[in-house]
Amino acid sequence: MSAADAQGVCVGDRLGTTDTYAAGEGVFVRDGFVIASVVGFKRVEVPAAAGELPQKPTLHVASRDTLPLVPKPGDIVTVKISRVAQTAAHALIMCVGRQALSTEFKGVIRQQDVRSTEIDRVVIYDCFRPGDIVRAEVVSLGDARSYYLSTAKNELGVVYAKSATAGAAMVPTSWVTMQCPDTQAVEKRKVAKLESLVSA
Template sequence: MEKSVLVCPGDKLFSTAEYTAGRGTYIKGKHIYASAAGIPKSFAPEAATGDKKPVVEVLRGEARIKTPEPGNIVIARITKVNPRLASASLLCINTQPLSDSFTGIIRQQDVRATEIDKVEIYSSFRPGDLIRAQVVSLGDSRSYFLSTARNDCGVVYAKSTSGYPMIPLSWQEMQCPQTKVVEKRKVAKTV
């Protein structure tokens, strides 16, 4: 049974005998409670879990809130670069834009699959680059761990220091079409 009223954190929703707790909920004793303000909705059970009970989630809007999960391919914008890692702001999961803001980090060992000890973050990414990456794990409380080790992952869009969109030359170089200056990047293989 669906409740179409707005619930607040701490409101009792359903029994754990009837439903499985999803996003925006938590279990206390034998009941499911709201952990966010929104409207509770139930969804068909996910086949991967093997559970037969419907999943109840508290939605803040009309759509189910999408969050990155390990294995997802994401599009992100590089925000900061230092010698050990690059920080990124996640924009999309596959082709679905994210409504919430999530951050990710690409560690030196997750840039490429080979010659990991020779990876230089500054030669792989620059702030403002758009990248395709795979979510490796949930990481810490602030960021997801991302990887560009796959051939189809890496920089998909970058601007040169002159401000022009660059074109890829190889898997590790991009060139400004105006100034012909070549800059190093970990370039995503296009299909």
């Protein structure tokens, strides 16, 4: 997370082109331009370098009277899984509690933090897939770019996922499976405990 710019802007100011920047909080896109939708401070967020396709910097405008919300250990956060590796799932933190973030933070759910039992038998791809929405707890600030997250508690885990076959929102059927309502296909997940969840 790097704020490369923090200049004051007004509603309607053109901040850059969509060829150069991605749109973040406090802006909208029109005719190929990223335009401020609030009065505040322009901030350019440069993505961390990864071994994938280069990503564009993201333009945000933060309201003058809004202090940025920062996740801290113990917070329950909502994240979107961005990448799944053999030993960890990488995610973008979208909300702290019920409050949406105006700044992008990255998180990592390590293999040992997925669940509280049979940790050595955890297969990350059987627990999370890219695009899944997950409720997790902030464990600590892992490094300069990512928070360590945990889904070890029963009420933490996947709360929304689309099926790989039909793209439909799946329904939890147990603690470790979700089912596509269209194709009836079952996929493995680390499912968050919900009141409506069928007991397994």
